[in-house]
Amino acid sequence: MRDEELERLFKLYHTPLVRYLTRRLGDRDWADEVAQETFLRALRQDALTSERSWLFAVATNLVRDEARKDSRRRRHLQLLAAEQRDRVVEPEPTTLERAQDGALARKAVDSLAERDRLALLMKEEGLNYQEIAEALGMSVGSMGTTLARARRRLAETYEALQAEAERRAGGINGAY
Numbered sequence: 001m002r003d004e005e006l007e008r009l010f011k012l013y014h015t016p017l018v019r020y021l022t023r024r025l026g027d028r029d030w031a032d033e034v035a036q037e038t039f040l041r042a043l044r045q046d047a048l049t050s051e052r053s054w055l056f057a058v059a060t061n062l063v064r065d066e067a068r069k070d071s072r073r074r075r076h077l078q079l080l081a082a083e084q085r086d087r088v089v090e091p092e093p094t095t096l097e098r099a100q101d102g103a104l105a106r107k108a109v110d111s112l113a114e115r116d117r118l119a120l121l122m123k124e125e126g127l128n129y130q131e132i133a134e135a136l137g138m139s140v141g142s143m144g145t146t147l148a149r150a151r152r153r154l155a156e157t158y159e160a161l162q163a164e165a166e167r168r169a170g171g172i173n174g175a176y
Contacts, residue, residue, distance in 0.1 A: 006043050013055050014039070020125040021059055024118070026106060027073060034062050053134035056122055060135060104165060108158040116150035123147055 014035060021031035038059045048054050081103075109117055115136060122132045129143035138146065 006039065009042060009048075009051060009055070010039055013052060016125045017055055017059055020056065020121055021063070023109075023121050023124065024060075024063055026077070030073070034059055034066075037062055050131065050134055052127065053131040056125075056127060056131070057135040060118060100165065104158060104161045108154055108161055111157050112150055112153055116146060116153065119143070119146050120150045120154065 017038065018028070018031050018035045021034050022028045025031050025034070038055055041058055042048060042051075042055065109120070112120070115138070118136060119132055119138075122135060127135070129140050132138075133140040133143050
């Protein structure tokens with residue numbers, strides 16, 4: 001691939017690819033690394049067909065290849081979150097509420113089956129059914145059903161997590 005072609009791909013797809021990977025991984029720096037590796041692999045190709053699908057598929061596969069690193073990072077982030085909760089300084093309520101909502105949303109997304117999670121994240125980045133199907137190795141006809149099921153499960157899981165968090169918060173407040 002020529003430098004001009006790679007530069008065109010980078011300008012078109014870098015931002016949505018990093019955004020997708022950040023949502024997938026929960027870590028912007030790691031997402032940048034994976035995106036960089038994806039574009040390096042594109043550079044080694046003679047030509048790309050369905051370039052956006054190819055880029056997202058390669059990025060998804062790179063993430064799968066680094067699953068062990070992801071697990072280690074999650075444990076580290078959980079330790080940091082636990083340390084943060086143990087600190088005496090209380091953040092302002094709106095910041096805390098936003099952080100809790102974000103954590104619940106991330107937990108709900110993480111609880112989805114991998115195929116559903118990836119399909120939703122790719123759709124959020126603006127990929128169409130054809131591109132998502134190509135990236136995930138699925139039929140285009142099943143994309144509507146897959147996305148509808150994933151959205152339903154995401155909403156149900158998020159609502160259940162919210163209810164559980166409210167129940168726990170009520171128990172804590174009621175104990176005083």
